[in-house]
Amino acid sequence: MKKRIQEELWNDFVSMVKESTTNYESYYSSLVSWVKKHRRYFTNDILAKSYLNILMSLEPKKYIVDDPEFKLDSELNWCIRIKPTSISINYLIDLIESRLGDMVTIRSKKECPNCLHGCLRYLLLESKDEILLECSECAWTENADGTKYDGGIARMLPANKMDLQRHGIYNS
Numbered sequence: 001m002k003k004r005i006q007e008e009l010w011n012d013f014v015s016m017v018k019e020s021t022t023n024y025e026s027y028y029s030s031l032v033s034w035v036k037k038h039r040r041y042f043t044n045d046i047l048a049k050s051y052l053n054i055l056m057s058l059e060p061k062k063y064i065v066d067d068p069e070f071k072l073d074s075e076l077n078w079c080i081r082i083k084p085t086s087i088s089i090n091y092l093i094d095l096i097e098s099r100l101g102d103m104v105t106i107r108s109k110k111e112c113p114n115c116l117h118g119c120l121r122y123l124l125l126e127s128k129d130e131i132l133l134e135c136s137e138c139a140w141t142e143n144a145d146g147t148k149y150d151g152g153i154a155r156m157l158p159a160n161k162m163d164l165q166r167h168g169i170y171n172s
């Protein structure tokens, strides 16, 4: 990708951040719109292998957690601080994916029994409407009863508050 295009993409990204960080919902929607707007730069490979696809399909109102782990009022400064010397599409995709993830991930209080230092987040196994827990570090996945998940690759969404309540899980 040409240096000039990289710079343009980055500047466009930063101005989007500047305009959309009034609340989490609008920031979430703006990140998704930004990817759609620049879709031609993202290969299908990038989008297909990525959790991003799922994150982009969520309705922010239903999924945004009460207290995401980053502050909106320092987001612009954060962006400026992390600007890489060479901007790649992969870098931007990872950035956007992790920010969207931060806004919709509900973490359990449980530590990972596999790597012993990751914390487990809640997912919903869509086809079976079951709650799973997945490690943020090593991708260990377990069923709600703590046994190892061995159902193979399946579509998993972040579990939202309503999913947890429906399954009798109260995390606060």
Ligand SMILES: [Zn+2]
Pocket (backbone or CB within 6 Å): 112, 113, 114, 115, 116, 117, 118, 135, 136, 137, 138, 139, 140
């Ligand atoms: Zn782990």
